[in-house]
Amino acid sequence: MLRFFSAIVKIAIISMITGAGLSLFDLSAADVLAELGLTPENALGLLERGARWAIPNIVLGSMVIVPIWLVVFLLRPPRG
DSSP states (O other): HHHHHHHHHHHHHHHHHHHHHHTTTTTTTTHHHTTTTHHHHHHHHHHHHHHHHHHHHHHHHHHHHHHHHHHHHHOOOOOO
16 A cells, blocks of 8 residues: 555656646646647546446446455465
């Protein structure tokens, strides 16, 4: 768990440094999206559409994977 939080902190620090560097060149998130041909509304729409596709598939897959994992976990020999 400590590795996970360490990775999150590292990503946040690197993102902050990168954002500060980009702001030195007067770049904003809207400018970067405009260069890609997107508006913030289009980007949010794409994220929403992706989430609408991914969430049902994750739930469906977990209905198969979690019981299999549980059986394997329960039948594994005890450690040490």
